[in-house]
């Protein structure tokens with residue numbers, strides 16, 4: 001009797017009850033590169049946070065490096081002066097808002113590299129890391145181009161400490177902790193670093209972690225396993241350090257830069273699986289990601305929901321045609337620069353997928369489609385309409401990369417492919433076939449009965465509107 005009442009009480013609990021989430025994961029939510037989204041203000045970000053809660057999330061990995069108005073190191077945000085948070089510092093208010101929604105916010109940055117930090121060597125070139133060829137590293141970045149630092153230099157260590165202290169203690173003391181994201185693109189190969197690189201990086205990580213815990217013992221600090229595992233670190237040709245692990249740390253694992261470590265997962269306070277599926281892929285991959293996370297025994301699944309709106313100053317991903325242009329978030333080219341992309345129909349498909357599969361990785365795909373249909377079309381939902389929504393979503397993420405929209409929505413990308421001799425007859429036929437299917441979707445929904453159908457038609461229509469006139473000729477069967 002007692003247990004039945006308890007079960008009924010559980011059923012009566014709202015499914016999206018903040019921190020008390022159902023399913024296999026204690027930590028759910030997204031990783032968002034805030035610094036690469038300069039165009040959104042506090043109102044936009046509040047909406048984004050509300051959306052995370054709608055998706056059953058309780059965790060936001062908010063990458064703030066390079067996107068706050070550091071007083072000590074203005075060089076770190078000079079490149080990002082148009083960022084709304086650099087102009088009107090609002091992350092403190094955003095964190096307060098997130099807390100009212102049961103969402104914990106961890107401040108993200110990379111030690112000795114990536115956005116914000118990699119600007120410091122512009123003023124201190126002597127701190128540049130050394131490449132495998134023994135020379136100072138070449139500039140690199142995504143949106144924020146600069147140089148990673150050599151952690152063996154005391155000045156690099158001092159800079160990292162002061163910069164992160166300023167972020168965590170002066171600017172955003174109410175944040176719930178840090179995401180210390182080791183670089184996935186470069187280390188330092190100087191004579192002092194090399195094989196010992198991760199020991200050097202750890203000097204900073206250990207020190208800042210201690211300082212954060214001294215002020216806030218309950219703070220969550222997510223780090224990479226590269227200081228403890230002793231394993232080969234993907235891509236760098238050096239091994240991780242093998243230093244003692246303090247179980248107060250949380251860990252993050254990724255498919256490309258941080259291999260899962262079962263022994264460390266058992267010891268850590270919490271552990272997260274990250275992948276790129278909600279941002280770049282389809283519901284099938286989100287389900288696979290949730291299953292992988294459960295299989296690994298991690299306590300959280302917090303994948304990427306990254307969308308960029310910065311103006312590229314360099315040829316991102318080697319693509320000269322992107323230079324000087326504002327990034328199109330998720331390839332949704334109908335949006336104004338200040339409109340966040342997450343409530344648009346193709347992204348809602350993936351958000352519902354995340355909500356459902358992170359709650360129940362075993363959910364059958366057909367059952368997911370019924371739920372998705374109700375979300376998008378209400379009681380008017382039909383199975384063909386859901387299939388159309390899935391096809392449209394897949395179209396927007398078809399061959400999309402972090403910085404390049406799908407070729408299906410970007411004649412400029414296709415033109416660049418043609419210029420490089422990559423636009424083979426086979427590719428053209430493939431693109432035409434998908435666009436023909438999307439054209440059929442637009443036709444099927446010309447008399448929309450509900451808002452979801454209108455959106456479906458609008459997005460599909462926008463997609464093939466890109467292919468009028470000269471652009472259309474790019475895909476003609478004859479070259």
Ligand SMILES: [Zn+2]
Pocket residue numbers: 129130150151152153188189190191192193194
């Ligand atoms: Zn070095």
